[in-house]
Each structure stands twice: as C-alpha cells, then as structure tokens.
Amino acid sequence: MSRATRAPAGRGRRPGGPDTRGEILSSARESFASKGFEGTTIRAVAAAAGVDPALVHHYFGTKDDLFIAALELPFDPRELAPDILGGGLDGAGERLLTVFLTVWDDPDTRLPLAALLRAGATGEPAASLLRDGILRMVLAELAEVLDPAEAKVRGELVASQLLGLALARYLLALEPLASAPAEDLVTWMAPNLQRYISGDFL
C-alpha cells in the first residue's frame, strides 16, 4: 500500500488541482538535488507531493521527462541528436559545437545549465544530475550512430571538451576565450571534437 493511499484525506492523495503540477515539480527538484538522479524515483516524488505516481506520469511522462522539466533545461537533450547526427558523422563536430554555443551564448538558456555545472562540480549528489541525467541522455543518442563499443569513450571525450569550454568561457571567463565570436571557436575547436567523434584512434 503506498504512502499516498494511506495518508489521511486532505493531506494525502489528491486529484490534479491547480497547483498539483507545481507541487510535483517542487518535490522532484528537492529529490534530484538531495538524492541525485539515480536516487530519485517517480514513486518517491509522488509520495512527497501527496499524489499517485500515475499522476506524475500523466503530467510529466517518464523520469527523464520529469528531470528535464524539474531542472528547467532549455532543451530536450534527446531532441538534439537529429540536428547534429542526422547528417552523418561528417561535420558533426562543427554542428555539435554550433548548437552548444547557441544554447550557452544566450543568457536565458545558459542559466539552468550553468547552475547544473556549478552544482555538479561540487560533487555528489549534484554530480549525478550531470552524469546520470543529462550526459547519459546525450550519450545514449550518440550510441545510436556510433560503434557501440566506442560510443561511450568517444562521447565522454566530447563531453570533457565541452564541459571544459563551458567552464573556461562562461564560468571562469578566461579572455580571449570568453569574448571570442562563436565562429572563431568553431574554427579553433570543431576539428578537435570531430576527431573524438570519428577519428581513428581506438
């Protein structure tokens, strides 16, 4: 018997009221922040919000969907892959970097990502949100188009460069990297990303 079913009327399981969606989001944020991605379950988020797990699924879909909504990610990492990888591996480094810079150069879309990166650098449980949340979703897309035996290494090498770029350009504001136009960064860095994606080193 679930906690929500046992809870007294008025404090327990509720129909979807006007702020139920907000309460679920708030419970989800609290759980992701304190327990990380792997430690968060739809069932526990529902219990903390005093609703049935089915209602969480109804409002938000899967745990990945809930994660994206709760962290207010400015994009769905699973929807980026067609733009970047749909045209094949040729030029994927440049397309990936262009999308990355578009998202990060806009202060509105940068904000939640910078918060996630700052928190993730401090260690667990926030590191789990970056690693098991957003990076896992992106790497899963990569595994669809790369040799499965190589996809994780290649994806993490790409991640290492992009995490470092975010840190250097946006959090540490190293000059001239911080003020360089996106086109310059693409010239400087895209070939390195392309090597990680399709280079002959594995």
Next chain:
Amino acid sequence: MSRATRAPAGRGRRPGGPDTRGEILSSARESFASKGFEGTTIRAVAAAAGVDPALVHHYFGTKDDLFIAALELPFDPRELAPDILGGGLDGAGERLLTVFLTVWDDPDTRLPLAALLRAGATGEPAASLLRDGILRMVLAELAEVLDPAEAKVRGELVASQLLGLALARYLLALEPLASAPAEDLVTWMAPNLQRYISGDFL
C-alpha cells in the same frame, strides 16, 4: 604610515615568532578565498597577520609564491614548463598530458587541485584563484615559447580541455574515462592538445 606601524604593541607588528609563518599563511588563505587573487595584496595579508609586509616577503617571496604556499599547490606551475616545453613544441601535448595525469592521478596531489576546481566553478572570488592565479602562471610560461599573439588563445584552448578532463575524470567520474589507464588517455587526447599548441588554425 602602515597599519602595522600604527598598531599597538602586542597586537601589531611582531617579530618572526614560531607561528608567524602559519599566521601569515592563514591570513593569506582567508584573503585569497574571500577576495580572489587580484583582490589580495601582500600588504593586506601582512596587516591581517599583524606583521610587516617585509616579513611576508622574507618568508614567502612574491605574491605568486605566497599563493602557491597558501593553497598548498602540489607543484610550482612555473617549474613545469621546462619539462613540457623545453624539448620544443613537438610532443608537448603528450608531455603536458602525462604531467597533468601524474599530478591528478595521485590522490595526495589531486586534493588541493580538486578543491580549487570545485571552488572555482562556483564563481567569483574563487574563480579568480584558478584564472588569475594558477592559469595565468601556466599561460605566462607558454607565452615564452609560442608566438605572443597566439599564446593566450592556444593556452586557453589547452586549459579548456584539461579543465574538462579534470571535471569528467575526477569530479564527475564518468566511466570509462575515470578508470582508463593514463596511457589510453594519452592516445586519445594528446593529439588534440598538440593541435591546440602548434596546429595551423590561427
């Protein structure tokens, strides 16, 4: 007239007693943490420790020397350059990565660096310790051997990759990157660093 000179006897300027060195270090740590690198002066550290600035110079040398001592950096960034760059630019990417992995793979030497990276990612003033402290020292060495017009961009591109590697391998512990032997990382990543150091893209 300096604050130390005006301070009353017993609370102000002191000779170098047994714990004077420790008090200067403690004042320096406090100042670097709260005011960043640029915001810290030898004079203010001396005043906070109740000693004459000359004593700080006597014990620690320059502000850079004091910074290295206060943060307990496991190496002097200014002494790495001969190993990495002394042999010329050929192979410098591999030598740099090998030194980097040697320092970071040892938990004892990793600890102060990981603390600095964690703090730096949270924003100012700690970001200043990474940017204006350690990275500036390393980049100054690079400027000695590279075209001065290119040294900053090349150095920051290298820094972006190494910061991202530290984040991915040691703080986020992305697998397989976190458990990969150093030799594998050199195979995977050194050519990318070498391109940043000497590639024809500027």
